[in-house]
Amino acid sequence: xxxxxxxxxxxxxxxxxxxxxxxxxxxxxxxxxxxxxxxxxxxxxxxxxxxxxxxxxxxxxxxxxxxxxxxxxxxxxxxxxxxxxxxxxxxxxxxxxxxxxxxxxxxxxxxx
Amino acid sequence: xxxxxxxxxxxxxxxxxxxxxxxxxxxxxxxxxxxxxxxxxxxxxxxxxxxxxxxxxxxxxxxxxxxxxxxxxxxxxxxxxxxxxxxxxxxxxxxxxxxxxxxxxxxxxxxxxx
Numbered sequence: 356x357x358x359x360x361x362x363x364x365x366x367x368x369x370x371x372x373x374x375x376x377x378x379x380x381x382x383x384x385x386x387x388x389x390x391x392x393x394x395x396x397x398x399x400x401x402x403x404x405x406x407x408x409x410x411x412x413x414x415x416x417x418x419x420x421x422x423x424x425x426x427x428x429x430x431x432x433x434x435x436x437x438x439x440x441x442x443x444x445x446x447x448x449x450x451x452x453x454x455x456x457x458x459x460x461x462x463x464x465x466x467x
Numbered sequence: 468x469x470x471x472x473x474x475x476x477x478x479x480x481x482x483x484x485x486x487x488x489x490x491x492x493x494x495x496x497x498x499x500x501x502x503x504x505x506x507x508x509x510x511x512x513x514x515x516x517x518x519x520x521x522x523x524x525x526x527x528x529x530x531x532x533x534x535x536x537x538x539x540x541x542x543x544x545x546x547x548x549x550x551x552x553x554x555x556x557x558x559x560x561x562x563x564x565x566x567x568x569x570x571x572x573x574x575x576x577x578x579x580x581x
Contacts, residue, residue, distance in 0.1 A: 386567040397471075397558060397572040398510065443510060447567025453498060453515040454523045455567055460509065 359444045359458030367464040374431040376461040378444030379424075387420055388445045388455070389429050398443065401429075406449070436467045469493040473559050473573035480549055481581055488544045488576045490559030498565035499542045501534065503527070503555040504575075510558070516542065517565060549580045 359380040368374050378387070386405050390398040404411045404420045404427070411418045417430040431438055444458045472491040480486050492499050501513040514524040516534055533545045542561075546553055556577050560570040 384567070388567075388569065390570075390572075392510075395506075395556065395575075395577075397574040398560075398570075400569045400571070403569055445570075452523060452567075453500075453517065453565050454512050454525075455500070455570060456512055457502075457510040 359446055359456070361442070361444060361458045361461040363461060364459070365462045365464070367466065368434055370434060370436055370465055370467050372434055374434050374438070374463055374465070376429045376442050376463070378427045378429070378458050380427075380444070380446045380458075381425065383449040384422075384446045385449050386447055387418075387427050389416075389418060389427075390443045390445055390457070392441045392443065392460070394440070401442075431463075434463075434465045436465050439463060439465045469571075471559055471561055471571050471573035473557075473576050475576060476574070477577045477579070479579045479581065482551060483548050486546050486549055486578065488546075488557050488559075488578070490542045490544075490573055491540050492542055492559065492561030493563075493571055494540070496561035496563050496571070498522075498562040499534075499536070500560040500562070500570065501544045502558045502560065502572075504558065505555045513544070515565075522565075546578075549578075551580050554578055554580045 359378045362377045388403045389401045392398045415432045420427045441460045443460045499516040504510045514528045515522045531547045556575045558575045559573045
């Protein structure tokens with residue numbers, strides 16, 4: 356299975372701290388994406404990083420990708436209570452496939 | 468911003484009954500997907516659909532499942548004979564270009580099979 360595994364499964368931090376979530380996957384990919392899900396609602400796309408990129412920023416988000424280790428990390432800086440949600444990495448399979456597979460998710464709680 | 472719309476938000480059905488979950492993808496998108504999520508668990512791929520045919524499906528998507536794009540705007544998931552284990556949140560998603568690019572998700576249909 357290509358499915359990603361996020362680490363940690365759950366993370367609890369104080370508002371203002373940084374949160375780091377990691378994702379590992381098993382097969383070669385074209386792109387890796389991160390999504391956010393608020394309590395049972397739909398997933399919202401946060402950021403996409405391509406296999407030939409190593410780092411990407413978007414606002415308070417920083418994503419890194421290490422294809423040699425088949426891993427990615429998502430850093431949320433200066434966290435806010437509103438960042439409380441589950442975060443999922445998602446990968447596709449290199450070779451033009453349509454299937455995007457989601458990882459197991461990290462549940463982030465930001466305490467005000 | 469354009470949205471993916473799913474109806475109904477909740478569906479309760481008896482085991483063995485057929486259900487149809489409906490989705491209106493973003494209008495200029497070409498790739499459509501169904502995912503499901505059992506309470507608090509991982510988001511599982513069911514099927515992808517492009518150019519009026521299934522492009523990929525998972526082992527979950529057996530003969531009890533089917534998808535259809537009956538007109539230019541709707542995308543439906545049918546479960547022919549529901550089982551208790553089909554109870555889950557079902558998400559529709561669409562993408563402009565497919566191929567592992569950004570997915571836009573609907574807010575889901577919570578299916579409860581009794």
